[in-house]
Amino acid sequence: MLSPYFYADDRLRASFTMDLPESFLAKDTIVYQYVQLTPDNDPGSVYISITCSAVVDNDNSQKIVEHNGATRMDSKTMKGKKVYEQNQDEVNADSTFTANKDLTLYKAYASEISGNKVQPCIAELPISKKNPDESIYTTWRGVGGARIYKNDADTNPIEIPESEMTFVIEKPDMTQKIVDPKEFAVFDDFDFFDADELADAGIEMQPLDKLGGEFTLDKSVLGFDGKAVQSVLASFEVVDNLTDPDNINFLFMADIPRDAIYESAIIYQWAQLTPKEHSEIGDLSVDCKVQVGNPDGSSANVYKKKIEDS
DSSP, X not given: OOOSSTTSOEEEEEEEEEEEEGGGSOTTOEEEEEEEEEETTSTTSOEEEEXXXXXXXXXXXXXXXXXXXXXXXXXXXXXXXXXXXXXXXGBOTTOOOEEOSOGGGGSOEEOSSTTXXXXXXXXXXXXXXXXXXXXXXXXXXXXXXXXXXSSTTOSSOEEEEEEEEEEEOOOOOOOSOOOOGGGGGGGGGOOTTOHHHHHHTTEEEEEOOOEEEEEEEOHHHHSOOEEEEEEXXXXXXXXXXXXXXXXXXXXXXXXXXXXXXXXXXXEEEEEEEOOSSOGGGOOEEEEEEEETTOTTOEEEEEESSOGGGO
């Protein structure tokens, strides 16, 4: 995965999915998936082994472990081992493989195959643009497999047969220009509600109150920490054409840590309004969702009730 930003790392992603009859993936079952990579020009001499495990229907239970050495991770070699006790001698304590920040990517979901369930798992390796480890740019042989454990004390798991693959990681071409975000600074002073321009169109703008707040983020829940500031600007458009409706516009802005603005992340913002007068109108809620990197991944909704009930 090549990031378009000069300050952001590229990523090597190992994406695992286990699609099995639902009876095999009961709650609290541990799905252990792995891939072992070995150089194509000297297969078996050494392995970079990436293991990715998750407890079915348990939030934030994913574990990513890297092993370096010549030991195979197949069921024969790991026979009699508990799920978290496998190949401990070759664990790379300094590994930079990590989980994706989007915790929803580790949730089990219904399969397209009737009666089946899917347990995904993702491991990612950040690759620095400035000083990449160029040894990864080669042809690799990979062998992958999986085991299903009833719990963390199980020593007789269900084995999923291994499969093999060959793939090439090519060094990216960095000679093409990467856009500097500073070039977009012109938008910082952009007036979203240009009163003069709107007046020329026969629209009167009436500013409404500004909503917002500052929040402390919990890394154990979200995968990153820091401060976030959320603001909602609203304005009322009075349109002088009797055939056109008046409008209330909401502008949602989220000022959050850069780590949270990763590819495919969904930013969800909302505002809930309660009338000071005419309480019979009831609560009104507005929400807005955008997906980072997807110009078509946005939606907005209005609910005639509290947002938590929508």
